[in-house]
Amino acid sequence: MSRELRLRIISGIILAGVVLAATWYGGLSFRVLAAAIGLLVYYEWSTITDLHGRDPQGNALGWLGLVLIAGATLAGESVYSLEVLVVFVAIAAVMVAMRRKSWWLPGGIFYAGLTAITLAEIRDDDLRGFVLMLFIFATVWATDIFAYFVGRAIKGPKLAPRISPGKTWSGAIGGAIAAVIAGTAVVWSFFSAEGLWIPVLALLLSICSQIGDLFESFVKRRFTVKDSSHLIPGHGGVMDRVDGLIFACFAAFLLAIVISLTMSGETMSLGGVLLGV
Structure with a gap:
C-alpha cells in the first residue's frame, strides 16, 4: 500500500468518525x-x-x-x-x-x-432529522463509491467528457442503484415506511449528488484547479469531499419546503416531511 493511499484511508476514517459523531449528538x-x-x-x-x-x-x-x-x-x-x-x-x-x-x-x-x-x-434535533441525515449520507456515499468502482469495471460512454472525463454513464447508473439500496435500508432500519417514496427520494438525491459533483468539476476546470484546496491530507479540499452532499442537501431542503407548503397547517420537521413518518 502506497503512502498516499494509506494517508487517504486514515484521514477518511477520521473524517467519517467526526461527521458521524457530530450527527449522532446533534444539537x-x-x-x-x-x-x-x-x-x-x-x-x-x-x-x-x-x-x-x-x-x-x-x-x-x-x-x-x-x-x-x-x-x-x-x-x-x-x-x-x-x-x-x-x-x-x-x-x-x-x-x-x-x-x-x-x-x-x-x-x-x-x-x-x-x-x-x-x-x-x-x-434538526429529533430522531427524524437524525435518520434523514443518515439517509442523505448513505445515498451520497453509496453514489460516490459505486459510481467509481462500477465506472472503472464497466467503463463505456462518458457522462460529461468536457467537464469530468473520468465519469461514465455506467458509473452514474451503478451509483444511483447503490444509493437507492443504501438509502432505503437506512430508513427501513428505523421506520416501517411503505410505498416507493423512499426509493424514489434516494434516486432523486443520488442524481442531485452527481450533478453537484459535476458542478464542482466545472468550477475547477473553469479556473484550471485540480483540488479545491489541500486542507484534507490525501483528499484535497472540503469541497472535493462534500460537493455531492451539498447539492443533495439543497434538493432535500427545497423539496421539504415545497411539500410543507402543500400541507394543511401541520408543522413538522424536515425529517418528518421528507420521510413521511
Missing part, C-alpha cells in the same frame, strides 16, 4: 460542523475563483455574510440565517452589477451560506 455539535463546513467552502470557493485578488472588497463582504450566517447557524436561528443569506447575496449582486466585478461573488455566498443552513436544518 450544537452538528451546528458547529455545519457552520465550519460553510466557512471552509467559502474559503475554498473564494480561493479557486481568486475573489481576494479580483475583488477584495466584495470578498470581504462575502466573509462578513458567511460569518453572520455561521453565527446564526450556531445559535439555531434558521430564519435569521436565511434572511442574512438573501440580503448578502442581493447586496453582492448589486455590487457586481454596478462595478462590473465577478459574479462568482454572489454565487459563492449563496453556495457556502446555503450549505451551512441546509445541513443544520436537515439534522
Whole structure:
C-alpha cells in the first residue's frame, strides 16, 4: 500500500468518525460542523475563483455574510440565517452589477451560506432529522463509491467528457442503484415506511449528488484547479469531499419546503416531511 493511499484511508476514517459523531449528538455539535463546513467552502470557493485578488472588497463582504450566517447557524436561528443569506447575496449582486466585478461573488455566498443552513436544518434535533441525515449520507456515499468502482469495471460512454472525463454513464447508473439500496435500508432500519417514496427520494438525491459533483468539476476546470484546496491530507479540499452532499442537501431542503407548503397547517420537521413518518 502506497503512502498516499494509506494517508487517504486514515484521514477518511477520521473524517467519517467526526461527521458521524457530530450527527449522532446533534444539537450544537452538528451546528458547529455545519457552520465550519460553510466557512471552509467559502474559503475554498473564494480561493479557486481568486475573489481576494479580483475583488477584495466584495470578498470581504462575502466573509462578513458567511460569518453572520455561521453565527446564526450556531445559535439555531434558521430564519435569521436565511434572511442574512438573501440580503448578502442581493447586496453582492448589486455590487457586481454596478462595478462590473465577478459574479462568482454572489454565487459563492449563496453556495457556502446555503450549505451551512441546509445541513443544520436537515439534522434538526429529533430522531427524524437524525435518520434523514443518515439517509442523505448513505445515498451520497453509496453514489460516490459505486459510481467509481462500477465506472472503472464497466467503463463505456462518458457522462460529461468536457467537464469530468473520468465519469461514465455506467458509473452514474451503478451509483444511483447503490444509493437507492443504501438509502432505503437506512430508513427501513428505523421506520416501517411503505410505498416507493423512499426509493424514489434516494434516486432523486443520488442524481442531485452527481450533478453537484459535476458542478464542482466545472468550477475547477473553469479556473484550471485540480483540488479545491489541500486542507484534507490525501483528499484535497472540503469541497472535493462534500460537493455531492451539498447539492443533495439543497434538493432535500427545497423539496421539504415545497411539500410543507402543500400541507394543511401541520408543522413538522424536515425529517418528518421528507420521510413521511
